[in-house]
Each structure stands twice: as C-alpha cells, then as structure tokens.
Amino acid sequence: MDMSQPIVVVLHGADRPPAMGPVEALSRVRYTNAGGLWSALNGAHALFVWDSRTPVLARVWDAADSLRWVHAASAGVDNLLFPGLRDSDVLLTNSRGVFDEPMAEYVLGLVLAFAKDLPTTIRLQQRRHWSHRETERLAGSRALVVGTGPIGRAIGRKLGAAGVIVSGVGRVARAADPDLGDVVPMAGLRSALPHHDWVVLAAPLTPETTGLIDAAALRAMRGTARLVNVGRGGLVVQPDLIDALDSREIAGAAFDVFRDDPLPPSSPLWDMPNVLISPHMSGDVVGWREELVRRFQDNLERFRDGRPLVNLVDKRRGYVRGGS
Amino acid sequence: MDMSQPIVVVLHGADRPPAMGPVEALSRVRYTNAGGLWSALNGAHALFVWDSRTPVLARVWDAADSLRWVHAASAGVDNLLFPGLRDSDVLLTNSRGVFDEPMAEYVLGLVLAFAKDLPTTIRLQQRRHWSHRETERLAGSRALVVGTGPIGRAIGRKLGAAGVIVSGVGRVARAADPDLGDVVPMAGLRSALPHHDWVVLAAPLTPETTGLIDAAALRAMRGTARLVNVGRGGLVVQPDLIDALDSREIAGAAFDVFRDDPLPPSSPLWDMPNVLISPHMSGDVVGWREELVRRFQDNLERFRDGRPLVNLVDKRRGYVRGGS
Structure with a gap:
C-alpha cells in the first residue's frame, strides 16, 4: 500500500x-x-x-x-x-x-482552594461580606493518588513539592516510589482510604477501575477528606457520591469529569455545598x-x-x- | 523591680x-x-x-x-x-x-486560582452553566516578591517549588538568593515590574514602603499580570489600584489586607471583575x-x-x- x-x-x-x-x-x-x-x-x-x-x-x-x-x-x-x-x-x-503538568497544577489549585476555603471567600465577596475564618495547612496533609500513569505521577510530584505526603494506588504495589511514595495495589484501596485527607482520581477508565469509588469506598474515607476527580466520571458511582456528600461522610469533592459530559443542569451536584464542578478543562492550558x-x-x-x-x-x- | x-x-x-x-x-x-x-x-x-x-x-x-x-x-x-x-x-x-508557611500556601492558592480561572468556575457553577475555558500554566511564569523577610522568603520558596521563576525586592540587592533568586533594591522596583506575571506584596509597612504600588508602578506592570497583597493595605495606593483595574492596566488583583480593615461594604473593589477580596486571613490556620x-x-x-x-x-x- x-x-x-x-x-x-x-x-x-x-x-x-x-x-x-x-x-x-x-x-x-x-x-x-x-x-x-x-x-x-x-x-x-x-x-x-x-x-x-x-x-x-x-x-x-x-x-x-x-x-x-x-x-x-x-x-x-x-x-x-x-x-x-x-x-x-x-x-x-x-x-x-x-496534559500531565497542567492537570497536576489544576489539582494543586483545587486542593489549595479547599484548604484555604476560597469558594466561601468568593461567595462572601459577592455579598460584600467580611467574615474572617481559619484555614487549613496543606503541608503535612496526606494525599492518595489513584493512578500511577504519567498524570498521576505529575500530580504526586506537584503535591509533594507543596509539602503534601503522597501515597499511590496502582496496578502493582511498590514502596518508596519517587513520585508517589508507597503505592498499594487496587485491591488495597479500601484500607488505604481512611489514612488520607485528599483522594485524587487520575486513573484510566477500564473494567477494573469502573465504579472504583462506591458507597463502601466513600464510607472508608475520613469525614474531613475531599475527593478530587480529574480522571473519568465513571471511576465514581455518582449516586453514591451524592449520598456521601449529603450525609457528610466526606467533607467535599471537586470534579472535572462526569459520566455524563457535560453534566446536565438537573444534576444535584451543581448546588451541593463543598462541591466544585469544572467543565472538563483541568489539562487544557x-x-x-x-x-x-x-x-x-x-x-x-x-x-x-x-x-x-x-x-x-x-x-x-x-x-x-x-x-x- | x-x-x-x-x-x-x-x-x-x-x-x-x-x-x-x-x-x-x-x-x-x-x-x-x-x-x-x-x-x-x-x-x-x-x-x-x-x-x-x-x-x-x-x-x-x-x-x-x-x-x-x-x-x-x-x-x-x-x-x-x-x-x-x-x-x-x-x-x-x-x-x-x-504566619510564614500558611501565608505562602495562601499565596500559591491565590495564584493558582487566577491561573486556573477558579473564580469564574465557581460563578458559572452557581448558574449550573458548563462552559469550557483554557487555563494558564503556572510553571515558567515569573513572580516578583516584594519583601525579603521570612514571609516573603516562604512565599518565594513555595512558588519556586511549584515551578514559578521568582525574583525579589528588598532593602539590599543580591544575586541568586536561595529563596528569592535575584533580589533588586526597592529603588529598582519600577524597572523590575514589567518582567513579571505576578507581583506579591509581603513587605512591612514602613515610611519607605507606604504607597509603594502607585499609579506609575501599576502602569509598569504587564497587562496580563496580577497583584497579590498579603502584606499591608498601605503598601498600595488604593484609588490608583481601582483605576488600574478599571482601565485594565493589570489583569487582576487578590487582596487580603486593606488600609481600612475590614474593607467597608461601600468599596468598589468588592464587585470588580478579576478581584479577589479575602478578610485578612492568609496566615490564620x-x-x-x-x-x-x-x-x-x-x-x-x-x-x-x-x-x-x-x-x-x-x-x-x-x-x-x-x-x-
């Protein structure tokens, strides 16, 4: 030919x-x-x-x-x-x-927005309301990055450079990975979740990862933890996420990807407190x-x-x- | 006694x-x-x-x-x-x-909020509106940190760890400072301003620094640059800032401190586009x-x-x- x-x-x-x-x-x-x-x-x-x-x-x-x-x-x-x-x-x-480095910066921005309560600051500004609040330290907090491909690795490096203690979840377990610290296998996700303040999803959507974050996984997260998804909407069982946010099983979520993309206006996620919705743009510099x-x-x-x-x-x- | x-x-x-x-x-x-x-x-x-x-x-x-x-x-x-x-x-x-490390994290959060257009994302979310936008890379951008005390140094290190190229403005010039890169003296501020994407104020308020950022300084900044003030409100001539934002001489501003603290509800700053107002909380973890x-x-x-x-x-x- x-x-x-x-x-x-x-x-x-x-x-x-x-x-x-x-x-x-x-x-x-x-x-x-x-x-x-x-x-x-x-x-x-x-x-x-x-x-x-x-x-x-x-x-x-x-x-x-x-x-x-x-x-x-x-x-x-x-x-x-x-x-x-x-x-x-x-x-x-x-x-x-x-997309690796842009997405890593985006995730760091989302995590800092939560730690420094920036969404509340913006909403108070719209009401011209001055209301001092205390914020969280980012350094010393713990992040679990799900996905050990180049995007997950860039996220691990970026969070690590900001002082976050990073662990990973991947297909193969390994210790002391230079980008992701200790990496547990997918089967170890559930037992790793309670030990982290941030859970960041950056895995490909495959039969193995579809619905990875379900009700049981959300229950295993800390009540103070936030879930960040820049991977694929299908990694998360969305009704379970909404339930977990409703019942305050987790403290917040930032999602850039959704099973239905764009997220329909009827979704309850748009209005939930402590939820950040962005339109699939994390890597698009x-x-x-x-x-x-x-x-x-x-x-x-x-x-x-x-x-x-x-x-x-x-x-x-x-x-x-x-x-x- | x-x-x-x-x-x-x-x-x-x-x-x-x-x-x-x-x-x-x-x-x-x-x-x-x-x-x-x-x-x-x-x-x-x-x-x-x-x-x-x-x-x-x-x-x-x-x-x-x-x-x-x-x-x-x-x-x-x-x-x-x-x-x-x-x-x-x-x-x-x-x-x-x-306050050093908390404030440095706060500044990194503000800078990433601008780079990733997070305030717009939050406002669009309130309208349940999905609108893809392009974002900016943070790494490789240039920040000028005014103030070489421990707060300015922590900011320099934090931005540097995120890939920002950092310079400083201090009382004494020096080259290749470990935290702040090349430091120019206060008298060199005006000529340094056009070369930076971020200008971060972290200096004490003294007779030498009062009104440091005035109309001429704002004119010297890039049209795409943002001004971040976590130092003292008096470092900036506020009417000049409002004029510069109005006429788009600079692209945005994030202020955590104001000459009048709290900022009165009548201030036009509250409603300006590309302005982030926070209530003097940057260091308060x-x-x-x-x-x-x-x-x-x-x-x-x-x-x-x-x-x-x-x-x-x-x-x-x-x-x-x-x-x-």
Whole structure:
C-alpha cells in the first residue's frame, strides 16, 4: 500500500483542530463530524479522533475497511476500546504527556482552594461580606493518588513539592516510589482510604477501575477528606457520591469529569455545598489544541515512514504501558 | 523591680486570647479592650497586643508609666511604631514565624486560582452553566516578591517549588538568593515590574514602603499580570489600584489586607471583575491563636528571667532584623 499520501479522517465536534497545515501536507485529510464518519471512513488509513467524547466509532466500525491506525487527541481512550477496535489489528495511540503538568497544577489549585476555603471567600465577596475564618495547612496533609500513569505521577510530584505526603494506588504495589511514595495495589484501596485527607482520581477508565469509588469506598474515607476527580466520571458511582456528600461522610469533592459530559443542569451536584464542578478543562492550558495537533503530526510522519508509533495503547489494558 | 509576677496587660478586641493558663501562672494579667487601656496600663510592665488592628496605644501612651515591653500577636507592627513607643526604651517584639508557611500556601492558592480561572468556575457553577475555558500554566511564569523577610522568603520558596521563576525586592540587592533568586533594591522596583506575571506584596509597612504600588508602578506592570497583597493595605495606593483595574492596566488583583480593615461594604473593589477580596486571613490556620499565645508565653518567661527576648523589632526599621 502506498503510504506517501495516506487518507486521514479527522473526527471533530463543534470545533476543528487548528494549525492543520503540516498534517494536510502529509496526507489527504477528510474532516467530518459524527454524522459523516461512516462514509468518511471508507478507504481511510488513519483516524484522528479530535472529539474524543463521542462514542460514534463503535457504531460505524464496519465501514473501517482500510483503517490501520486510530489516534486520540486525549489521554483517556475508554470511548475507543470497544470490541471491534480492541480485537482488531488497528493500532491505537493517544496524547499521553500533553496534559500531565497542567492537570497536576489544576489539582494543586483545587486542593489549595479547599484548604484555604476560597469558594466561601468568593461567595462572601459577592455579598460584600467580611467574615474572617481559619484555614487549613496543606503541608503535612496526606494525599492518595489513584493512578500511577504519567498524570498521576505529575500530580504526586506537584503535591509533594507543596509539602503534601503522597501515597499511590496502582496496578502493582511498590514502596518508596519517587513520585508517589508507597503505592498499594487496587485491591488495597479500601484500607488505604481512611489514612488520607485528599483522594485524587487520575486513573484510566477500564473494567477494573469502573465504579472504583462506591458507597463502601466513600464510607472508608475520613469525614474531613475531599475527593478530587480529574480522571473519568465513571471511576465514581455518582449516586453514591451524592449520598456521601449529603450525609457528610466526606467533607467535599471537586470534579472535572462526569459520566455524563457535560453534566446536565438537573444534576444535584451543581448546588451541593463543598462541591466544585469544572467543565472538563483541568489539562487544557492555552496552546493545548496546537500541541495535540503537533503530537498527531509527529505520529503521522512515523506512520507514513513505516516507523513505530509513539504512545501506543495496550488495548487489553486500556492505556499506554511503561512507567506505570 | 521584682519581676517574679510582672503585671501584663492584654489588649483584646471582640475575642480574648485562648489558653492563657500558663501566662496567668507567670504574671498578673489585666484583660482590657481599647476603651480600658488607659487605666489598665497604670503600673503595668508588659503589654500583649492581641488586637493588633487598633491604633489606641498611641493615644494612651502617657499612661504607660512602668511599661518595659510590648509584644504584638502579629508580624506587622506598623500600628505600634508611633513616636512615643519608637523613641522610648520600651522593647517591642512580634510574632515573626507563625504566619510564614500558611501565608505562602495562601499565596500559591491565590495564584493558582487566577491561573486556573477558579473564580469564574465557581460563578458559572452557581448558574449550573458548563462552559469550557483554557487555563494558564503556572510553571515558567515569573513572580516578583516584594519583601525579603521570612514571609516573603516562604512565599518565594513555595512558588519556586511549584515551578514559578521568582525574583525579589528588598532593602539590599543580591544575586541568586536561595529563596528569592535575584533580589533588586526597592529603588529598582519600577524597572523590575514589567518582567513579571505576578507581583506579591509581603513587605512591612514602613515610611519607605507606604504607597509603594502607585499609579506609575501599576502602569509598569504587564497587562496580563496580577497583584497579590498579603502584606499591608498601605503598601498600595488604593484609588490608583481601582483605576488600574478599571482601565485594565493589570489583569487582576487578590487582596487580603486593606488600609481600612475590614474593607467597608461601600468599596468598589468588592464587585470588580478579576478581584479577589479575602478578610485578612492568609496566615490564620487552625491553631494560630494558640500558637500566638505560646510565642508570647515563651517571651514572657524570658522577660521574667531577665533573658533576651526573641523577635525583637528594630524600631527604626520597623521589623525584626536578620535574614533579610
């Protein structure tokens, strides 16, 4: 097959990727939204999933007659790991690395917002009300980071640099990890939860991690602890979270991701005290779109040249292996 | 003079200091608010200024017939440096050290709140509105910390640990300071301002620093920069600040201290976009009151024994010397 001008389908939502000139010079690009994907896939060699939130690919998979590679403009690939793609020879790559440091800063910001009671400060300011309160020290508090991939590691380093004592939860237990301290295996999550002030979710969504934080896990957390989720909404059983917040089993939650994304206006989470809702933006610093396109372009050059792709997802595990 | 049971006046506001048992065992304590200070000072040997915001001491100074020592339950002592006390032999000590690390965490929280647009997120959440935005990287941005005392140093270390490139402004210039990087003298402030994304005020209020941030200084700042003040309100010419925010000469401000404390409800600052107002609480972590009393108690034991007091303020300079 001549790969000097591969056919690339770009699956986009409301916004197209920016700065596609170099990609267009390397390939024949077909832009489409979800509705046009079925016909666009015909004869295409590569698919650039710019809108990673749509589950449409599973439904039109039979049209992928020439597809050899799918690249996700995201770190999580849970929407792409349906049986058709997973069991095929089609390669899957992701954008591992783009979001790590921005997300770690975001998590540190959320944690400090809780410790320093910043949401209350902002609400009091709206009422022009001066009300002194005491705040919490961050240094010396304990965080449990669930997920030992590059995002979890960046979070561990960032919190550690701010004086937080960090532990981790991962597939494999290990002691004295440089980024995450003592790492317990997933099976040890429940017994680790009571010993932490912050529980930060940064794991991929896989069959093993779906619903990881359920009623029993929330009950195991400290009453003073806060749950931060920048991973995937499906890591948490949302009704159980709402119950735990309602009954003050935990002291607060900051969520950037939700099973339903965007979070519908009818969700009770919006109005709950001590809950911070942000619109799936934790990793999206100025320039992130351009960086995502550069990552795809780099892999496209490799694809064209027949060189190995970077950030190849282990489709059985659901994430890029190595360093975790 | 028999100092085995010195007479100590405690000047308090609405709240008295907690956990005074050990102090009461060491001395004869007279509790008073501002109204009773004049008569309470008669024959007193030491004054514990628990309410450091009242300027009453200057007005009743003539009643201090036996006073040898004034201790402030604060880091800033600007309210106490009136000519009567300054030119006397009365010793002045402060609570240097109690607030350093809490304030540094608070400043990091404010800076991250701006970088990650957290105030907007909270306001949108109140309207149940999901609106994705791009955020800023904190690492690699540049902060200018005005004040090279222990609070400024703690801020420099904390921001530096989060990847911020830190410079300082102090009385004495020096290069490659371990906490503050390159430190320029006060006279170099204006030329340093255009090179920073964050300007953090943590200096004592002295004749040299009063009104340091005026219209010209604000004009020198980057249009994208934010001003953070955890020092003293008088460091900034407040009408100039309001003008600079109004005309978008700077991108935002977070103020924890104001010349009028509490900030009156009529102030236009409350409603300004990109302004964060907090009620003089940046250093006040859970347990701070008890810690302040312990610091006084430690110095009281020294006073009774005739040993040198710690955290002795250089009354001509307006702060404790050493390490700055």
